[in-house]
Amino acid sequence: MTRFRRTFVPLAGIVAVSIGLTACGGTTQDSASNSGGGDRATGTANPDAPIQDGLQVAFLPKQLNNPYSDIEVGGGKTAVDEFGGEYKLVGPNDASASSQVSYINTLIQQGQNVINIAANDPNAVCPSLNQARDADIKVVTFDSDAAEDCRDLFINQATTQGVGETLAKMTSEQIGGAGKIAVLSATPNATNQNAWIEVLKSELASKPEYQNIELVA
Template sequence: MSSRRGLSLVLAGSLGLTMALTACGGGTTRESQAQQPAAPAPSSSAAASADPSAEIPEGLKIAFLPKQLNNPYSDIEAAGGKEAVEELGGEYSLVGPNDASASSQVSYINTLIQQQQDVINIAANDPNAVCPSLNQARAKGIPVVTFDSDANPDCRDVFINQATTEGIGKTLAEQALELSGGSGKVAVLSATANATNQNAWIEVMKEELAKPEYAGVELVEVAYGDDDDQKSFQQTQALLQKYPDLKAIVSPTTVGIAAAARYISSSDYKGKVAVTGLGTPNQMREYVKDGTVKEFALWSPADIGYLAGYAGAALKAGQITGAEGETFEAGRLGEYTIGADGEVVLGPPTTFDASNIDQFDF
């Protein structure tokens, strides 16, 4: 089967979801960490050679632990995971905190170990805080798949990445350049200060902005809305008060981009300050229609969860160990190949604007 089939354009039918979103926690990749996690404890899948022909057993208990519950973005990811688990004939469970703090997931990991889950899929709130518990799970033969936001590679088996860190960071820089008109002050409205994916994307964005072709663009501040709608709204207001000549706000989190667009759409800054970043079509449609937002980007959140579900089952069955070059089938998404450091890339993000946004429903 073709890899990455149908990933860059995700229509309503492929998602099977019709959700109007008002907020969401964006998240994806690894960053370099100053702290070192506990020593790795390889899972049973990593201790043996892969057997691509191994059968996935019925009734696997596959748990999903997103950054936080009741977050529309995370809910879509989890729904994709549930779809995969049901296709595989497994038992799906969803647990998680109501906040996205660094250590809030640890107790849930410990509970999943006690429940003897067969697979743990987690979008890590912090790359290192979850590592000791994840390695305890792996030591008991429970494979760990990170999705959307990675943990340190030493404490998981496979990471499902939405797109490459470089690709997303460059996209954010390009949006800043285009929407600022090639010069002027721009600001970033991020999620939490410790969000693995946000920090990695922003670092690449900074590297891009340091290049000669971006010489006219000045990144004046990275603000944090903590993936909270009201705080992100207030941070937008604070940025505009501090930098009244701001040209653009780039928000690589769906909570932040929606809050920023909502503030600017009803202010005197509409038409003067551009808003872009990562959002969902249903969430951002009204702001595209009213001219507040010209363009933004995202991938399919449901497909991230779906791919994680299949990767976890393949690990538990022994079809893969997480080694570079191994391949596995992921249902309707086709075949995937594991890259360096156990990373699997879903596919390129899609740019949404007035010309195509009505083609999407998620």
């Protein structure tokens, strides 16, 4: 676990810096989009635009007190502190599909400038996220994406293919290349984990070095 923690700390910092640029940068090309209700400007952010003083940046992980999420949002706090923003962390204690909705609604009422969310369900959070966007709040997903039409930007900490391939390789090494395995995912609707599992299944089914490994669940 230590090796993974060292990998993700700097990535979380990059997430937060990107959020600041997304929320504050001007656009060089605008177009209209009607997905999710209302017209929204889309375009390319200007990386040289100044960051607004006192930018209110909220983080909403899948659940609080999760060691993995703590690393991600900890890097975000470091970055927000560096550019003089106001950091806020909220979230549920369980990672159910709709557990984040009430927190999104509260953040809208508070007038946050940016909501960063690791979505427990790609669709359950969309109505509230689009309400946030209609209120000129930038929505950035990280770790686990929401549907594309209800967020402004997705920051991925690793490629889906890379994670799935590594899962297959490390599993094979752990069991000596043969045996029965099962996958226990954190939540049934997590977009990132489901995508990783699909790559894992493909690797096990298609590569001869995994022919003696049986995925039972």
